[in-house]
Amino acid sequence: MKHNKSSSGMNIRNNPLIQMKNVKLELGSKAGKVDILKGISLGIYSDTSVAITGPSGAGKSTLMMVIGGLETVTSGSIIIGDENFSLMNEDALAKFRRDNIGIVFQAFRLIPTMTALENISIPLELSNDPNSNEKAKHALDLVGLSKRMSHYPDQLSGGEQQRVAIARAFITNPTVLLADEPTGNLDQETGTKIIDLLFNLQSCHKTTLILVTHDRSLAERCDRIIDIADGQIQSDNNRLV
Ligand SMILES: Nc1ncnc2c1ncn2[C@@H]1O[C@H](COP(=O)(O)OP(=O)(O)OP(=O)(O)O)[C@@H](O)[C@H]1O
Ligand SMILES: [Mg+2]
Structure with missing residues:
Protein backbone atom coordinates (compact mmCIF):
# COMPACT_ATOMS: atom_id res chain seq x y z
CA MET A 1 0.00 0.00 0.00
CA LYS A 2 1.28 3.42 -0.89
CA HIS A 3 2.26 5.67 1.92
CA ASN A 4 -0.10 8.64 2.09
CA LYS A 5 1.58 11.71 0.79
CA SER A 6 0.93 14.96 2.61
CA SER A 7 -1.63 16.98 0.73
CA SER A 8 -0.89 20.12 2.68
CA GLY A 9 2.57 20.74 1.32
CA MET A 10 5.74 21.05 3.26
CA ASN A 11 4.69 23.38 6.03
CA ILE A 12 3.00 20.58 7.88
CA ARG A 13 5.35 19.09 10.42
CA ASN A 14 4.26 15.60 11.22
CA ASN A 15 6.87 12.92 11.58
CA PRO A 16 9.46 12.81 8.84
CA LEU A 17 8.56 10.36 6.06
CA ILE A 18 12.06 8.86 6.24
CA GLN A 19 13.70 8.39 9.63
CA MET A 20 17.22 7.06 9.94
CA LYS A 21 18.69 6.52 13.38
CA ASN A 22 22.40 5.90 13.88
CA VAL A 23 22.70 3.85 10.71
CA LYS A 24 26.00 2.03 10.34
CA LEU A 25 27.14 -0.12 7.48
CA GLU A 26 30.22 -2.27 7.53
CA LEU A 27 31.19 -4.29 4.48
CA GLY A 28 33.85 -6.92 4.10
CA SER A 29 36.49 -6.72 1.41
CA LYS A 30 39.75 -8.61 0.81
CA ALA A 31 41.53 -5.92 2.78
CA GLY A 32 39.26 -6.54 5.77
CA LYS A 33 36.18 -4.82 7.13
CA VAL A 34 35.40 -1.31 5.96
CA ASP A 35 33.14 1.10 7.81
CA ILE A 36 31.17 2.75 5.07
CA LEU A 37 28.36 4.51 6.93
CA LYS A 38 29.41 5.56 10.41
CA GLY A 39 26.23 6.47 12.25
CA ILE A 40 23.89 8.47 10.05
CA SER A 41 20.81 9.96 11.70
CA LEU A 42 18.41 12.09 9.74
CA GLY A 43 14.75 12.75 9.10
CA ILE A 44 13.42 13.66 5.68
CA TYR A 45 9.92 15.07 5.28
CA SER A 46 7.61 14.06 2.48
CA ASP A 47 7.14 16.39 -0.46
CA THR A 48 10.63 17.87 -0.17
CA SER A 49 13.77 17.70 -2.28
CA VAL A 50 17.13 16.85 -0.77
CA ALA A 51 20.56 16.99 -2.39
CA ILE A 52 23.27 14.67 -1.12
CA THR A 53 26.73 16.01 -1.85
CA GLY A 54 30.27 15.05 -0.89
CA ILE A 80 9.81 4.95 5.85
CA GLY A 81 6.22 5.85 6.61
CA ASP A 82 5.02 3.08 8.89
CA GLU A 83 7.51 0.53 7.69
CA ASN A 84 10.61 -0.38 9.66
CA PHE A 85 13.06 -2.00 7.23
CA SER A 86 14.73 -4.09 9.91
CA LEU A 87 11.42 -5.80 10.74
CA MET A 88 10.61 -6.70 7.13
CA ASN A 89 11.53 -9.90 5.35
CA GLU A 90 12.90 -9.82 1.82
CA ASP A 91 9.51 -10.31 0.13
CA ALA A 92 7.87 -7.53 2.13
CA LEU A 93 10.78 -5.22 1.41
CA ALA A 94 10.67 -6.04 -2.32
CA LYS A 95 6.94 -5.28 -2.42
CA PHE A 96 7.44 -2.05 -0.49
CA ARG A 97 10.17 -1.01 -2.91
CA ARG A 98 8.04 -1.82 -5.92
CA ASP A 99 5.10 0.24 -4.64
CA ASN A 100 6.92 3.20 -3.11
CA ILE A 101 10.45 3.70 -4.35
CA GLY A 102 12.01 4.65 -7.67
CA ILE A 103 15.77 4.49 -8.04
CA VAL A 104 18.07 5.87 -10.71
CA PHE A 105 21.32 4.00 -10.16
CA GLN A 106 24.65 5.66 -10.77
CA ALA A 107 25.47 2.89 -13.26
CA PHE A 108 21.89 2.82 -14.68
CA ARG A 109 21.43 -0.98 -14.38
CA LEU A 110 19.26 -1.34 -17.46
CA ILE A 111 18.46 -4.87 -18.59
CA PRO A 112 20.64 -5.43 -21.68
CA THR A 113 18.27 -7.87 -23.41
CA MET A 114 15.32 -5.49 -23.24
CA THR A 115 14.62 -2.44 -25.41
CA ALA A 116 14.35 1.07 -23.96
CA LEU A 117 10.54 0.75 -23.93
CA GLU A 118 10.62 -2.68 -22.28
CA ASN A 119 13.06 -1.48 -19.62
CA ILE A 120 10.74 1.38 -18.72
CA SER A 121 7.67 -0.89 -18.65
CA ILE A 122 9.15 -3.33 -16.12
CA PRO A 123 7.96 -1.63 -12.91
CA LEU A 124 4.43 -1.28 -14.32
CA GLU A 125 4.30 -4.85 -15.53
CA LEU A 126 5.41 -6.04 -12.13
CA SER A 127 2.37 -4.34 -10.66
CA ASN A 128 0.12 -5.64 -13.47
CA ASP A 129 -0.72 -2.21 -14.83
CA PRO A 130 -2.94 -2.76 -17.90
CA ASN A 131 -1.70 0.48 -19.49
CA SER A 132 2.00 -0.19 -19.10
CA ASN A 133 2.79 0.19 -22.79
CA GLU A 134 1.06 3.56 -23.18
CA LYS A 135 2.55 4.91 -19.98
CA ALA A 136 6.04 3.72 -20.92
CA LYS A 137 5.76 5.43 -24.32
CA HIS A 138 4.69 8.64 -22.61
CA ALA A 139 7.59 8.46 -20.13
CA LEU A 140 10.04 7.86 -22.97
CA ASP A 141 8.61 10.90 -24.72
CA LEU A 142 9.03 13.01 -21.56
CA VAL A 143 12.76 12.24 -21.49
CA GLY A 144 13.04 12.99 -25.21
CA LEU A 145 13.63 9.45 -26.42
CA SER A 146 10.53 8.45 -28.36
CA LYS A 147 12.75 7.77 -31.38
CA ARG A 148 14.85 5.29 -29.42
CA MET A 149 11.97 3.09 -28.20
CA SER A 150 13.19 -0.14 -29.79
CA HIS A 151 16.88 0.38 -29.10
CA TYR A 152 18.71 -1.92 -26.71
CA PRO A 153 20.89 -0.33 -23.99
CA ASP A 154 24.12 -1.06 -25.90
CA GLN A 155 22.69 0.84 -28.86
CA LEU A 156 22.12 3.93 -26.71
CA SER A 157 24.59 6.62 -25.65
CA GLY A 158 25.46 6.99 -21.96
CA GLY A 159 23.17 9.99 -21.62
CA GLU A 160 20.32 8.18 -23.39
CA GLN A 161 20.72 5.18 -21.07
CA GLN A 162 20.64 7.59 -18.14
CA ARG A 163 17.36 9.05 -19.39
CA VAL A 164 15.84 5.58 -19.79
CA ALA A 165 16.90 4.82 -16.20
CA ILE A 166 15.27 8.06 -15.03
CA ALA A 167 12.02 7.30 -16.87
CA ARG A 168 11.98 3.80 -15.37
CA ALA A 169 12.36 5.30 -11.89
CA PHE A 170 9.55 7.86 -12.12
CA ILE A 171 7.03 5.89 -14.17
CA THR A 172 5.24 4.52 -11.12
CA ASN A 173 5.01 7.95 -9.40
CA PRO A 174 6.93 6.62 -6.42
CA THR A 175 6.59 8.14 -2.94
CA VAL A 176 10.38 8.39 -2.77
CA LEU A 177 12.51 9.00 -5.85
CA LEU A 178 16.22 8.39 -5.39
CA ALA A 179 18.49 9.59 -8.17
CA ASP A 180 22.24 9.01 -8.05
CA GLU A 181 23.97 11.69 -10.12
CA PRO A 182 21.05 11.85 -12.57
CA THR A 183 22.78 14.40 -14.81
CA GLY A 184 26.26 12.87 -14.63
CA ASN A 185 26.18 11.82 -18.29
CA LEU A 186 24.13 14.64 -19.74
CA ASP A 187 25.14 17.84 -21.48
CA GLN A 188 24.10 21.07 -19.78
CA GLU A 189 20.95 21.61 -21.84
CA THR A 190 19.62 18.05 -21.64
CA GLY A 191 20.60 17.94 -17.95
CA THR A 192 18.57 21.04 -17.21
CA LYS A 193 15.55 19.65 -19.07
CA ILE A 194 15.72 16.38 -17.16
CA ILE A 195 16.12 18.10 -13.82
CA ASP A 196 13.20 20.43 -14.59
CA LEU A 197 11.20 17.31 -15.35
CA LEU A 198 12.18 15.69 -12.04
CA PHE A 199 11.28 18.80 -10.04
CA ASN A 200 8.02 19.07 -11.95
CA LEU A 201 7.11 15.48 -11.16
CA GLN A 202 8.18 16.08 -7.57
CA SER A 203 5.76 18.96 -7.13
CA CYS A 204 2.90 17.36 -9.11
CA HIS A 205 3.01 14.07 -7.23
CA LYS A 206 4.37 15.35 -3.90
CA THR A 207 7.26 13.00 -4.26
CA THR A 208 10.18 13.04 -1.87
CA LEU A 209 13.13 13.57 -4.19
CA ILE A 210 16.61 12.67 -2.99
CA LEU A 211 19.41 13.22 -5.41
CA VAL A 212 23.14 12.79 -5.30
CA THR A 213 24.98 15.45 -7.23
CA HIS A 214 28.35 17.09 -7.63
CA ASP A 215 26.64 20.01 -9.35
CA ARG A 216 26.38 22.90 -6.89
CA SER A 217 23.70 24.76 -8.84
CA LEU A 218 21.55 21.65 -8.94
CA ALA A 219 22.04 21.11 -5.20
CA GLU A 220 20.99 24.71 -4.59
CA ARG A 221 17.66 24.04 -6.30
CA CYS A 222 16.78 21.50 -3.60
CA ASP A 223 15.03 22.39 -0.34
CA ARG A 224 17.92 20.97 1.62
CA ILE A 225 21.58 20.03 1.11
CA ILE A 226 23.22 17.27 3.12
CA ASP A 227 26.96 16.97 2.73
CA ILE A 228 28.53 13.58 3.44
CA ALA A 229 32.21 12.91 4.10
CA ASP A 236 23.03 19.67 6.77
CA ASN A 237 21.43 23.01 6.06
CA ASN A 238 18.11 21.52 7.11
CA ARG A 239 16.32 24.53 5.72
CA LEU A 240 12.84 23.12 6.18
CA VAL A 241 12.99 21.88 9.72
N1 LIG B 1 30.97 -3.96 -1.50
C1 LIG B 1 31.88 -3.15 -0.94
N2 LIG B 1 32.85 -3.66 -0.16
C2 LIG B 1 33.76 -2.85 0.43
N3 LIG B 1 33.78 -1.51 0.28
C3 LIG B 1 32.83 -0.96 -0.49
C4 LIG B 1 31.84 -1.73 -1.14
N4 LIG B 1 31.02 -0.90 -1.82
C5 LIG B 1 31.48 0.35 -1.62
N5 LIG B 1 32.59 0.31 -0.83
C6 LIG B 1 33.36 1.47 -0.36
O1 LIG B 1 32.47 2.35 0.32
C7 LIG B 1 32.85 3.69 0.14
C8 LIG B 1 31.64 4.50 -0.28
O2 LIG B 1 31.23 4.13 -1.59
P1 LIG B 1 30.09 4.88 -2.37
O3 LIG B 1 29.91 4.20 -3.66
O4 LIG B 1 28.90 4.99 -1.48
O5 LIG B 1 30.74 6.33 -2.56
P2 LIG B 1 30.16 7.61 -3.29
O6 LIG B 1 30.12 8.70 -2.28
O7 LIG B 1 28.90 7.28 -3.99
O8 LIG B 1 31.31 7.95 -4.34
P3 LIG B 1 31.23 8.48 -5.88
O9 LIG B 1 31.04 9.98 -5.79
O10 LIG B 1 32.58 8.14 -6.41
O11 LIG B 1 30.12 7.78 -6.57
C9 LIG B 1 33.97 3.69 -0.88
O12 LIG B 1 35.19 3.91 -0.21
C10 LIG B 1 33.92 2.31 -1.49
O13 LIG B 1 35.20 1.89 -1.86
MG1 LIG C 1 28.36 7.15 -5.97
Missing part, protein backbone atom coordinates in the same frame (compact mmCIF):
# COMPACT_ATOMS: atom_id res chain seq x y z
CA PRO A 55 33.53 13.74 -2.31
CA SER A 56 33.99 10.48 -4.20
CA GLY A 57 33.96 7.52 -1.83
CA ALA A 58 32.09 9.45 0.88
CA GLY A 59 29.22 6.94 0.95
CA LYS A 60 26.57 8.78 -1.07
CA SER A 61 25.57 5.87 -3.32
CA THR A 62 25.64 3.53 -0.35
CA LEU A 63 23.28 5.85 1.50
CA MET A 64 20.89 5.76 -1.47
CA MET A 65 21.01 1.95 -1.51
CA VAL A 66 20.25 1.84 2.19
CA ILE A 67 17.29 4.26 1.90
CA GLY A 68 16.08 2.25 -1.09
CA GLY A 69 16.10 -0.94 0.98
CA LEU A 70 18.68 -2.57 -1.29
CA GLU A 71 21.45 -2.79 1.27
CA THR A 72 20.92 -4.21 4.75
CA VAL A 73 22.49 -2.07 7.44
CA THR A 74 24.80 -3.44 10.11
CA SER A 75 23.05 -1.50 12.90
CA GLY A 76 20.64 1.37 13.40
CA SER A 77 17.17 1.74 11.96
CA ILE A 78 15.42 3.02 8.85
CA ILE A 79 11.73 3.74 8.88
CA ASP A 230 33.79 9.64 5.17
CA GLY A 231 30.46 7.96 5.95
CA GLN A 232 29.18 10.76 8.18
CA ILE A 233 27.02 13.84 7.81
CA GLN A 234 29.37 16.78 7.53
CA SER A 235 26.78 19.49 7.19
